[in-house]
Amino acid sequence: MRAQHPDDRAPRETMLSMSGLAFMRAMLEGRVPPPPIARVIGYRLAEVAEGRVVFAGAPGPDHTNPAGTVHGGWYGTLLDSAMACAVMTRVPKGSLYTTLEYKVNIVRPIPPGTEIAAVGTVSHAGRSTGVAEGVIRGVADGKLYATGSTTCLIMEAS
Incomplete structure (x- = not known):
């Protein structure tokens, strides 16, 4: 399998041609490529x-800070992806979304190499905004590592 190049992401027209839920399902099924950030992180x-999306992964040595613990940006990226993509599942065909703001609360450090699940769940999706919550839990032990919340802007593509 060849390495993913940033230009391998799905064209904007592809995303706009289907609902957010259909697009996310196409990504899960491998019919559209994952975003390049997923490879990096x-x-x-x-x-x-x-209204619900789950990402899985494990932080590695490249995701640690000088103290050797997993960098807070890793938690933030996973939660932003899970929460915002959960909102995306509620976005109609021909519309886009973007994160307006998000907050992360780290509860405990994730040991590098620990497989986690980042779950995003929508609590509101309207015409112009979406709100979601997220959690990061250990897959093996169910431990809570972080929580988050987001507000996303939903807009018609122009």
């Missing part, structure tokens, strides 16, 4: 349902 799409 080391996570993959694991589940998709309307």
Whole structure:
């Protein structure tokens, strides 16, 4: 399998030609490529349902800070992806979304190499905004590592 190049992401027209839920399902099924950030950060799409998305991954040595613990940006990226993509599952065909703001609360450090699931769940999806919550839990032990919340802007493509 060849390495993914940033230009390998799905064209914008492809995304706009289907609902957000259909697009996320196409990604899960491998019909559209994952975003390049997933390769860099080391996570993959694991589940998709309307209003809910799960990403799985494990932080490695390249994701640690000078103290040797997993960098807070790794938690933030996983939660932003899970929460915002959960909102995406509620976005209609011909529309886009973007993160307006998000917050992360780290509960405990994730030991490098620990497989986690980042779950995003929508609590509101309207015409112009979407709100979601997220958690990062250990796959093997169910430990809570972080929580988050987001507000996304939903807009018609122009």
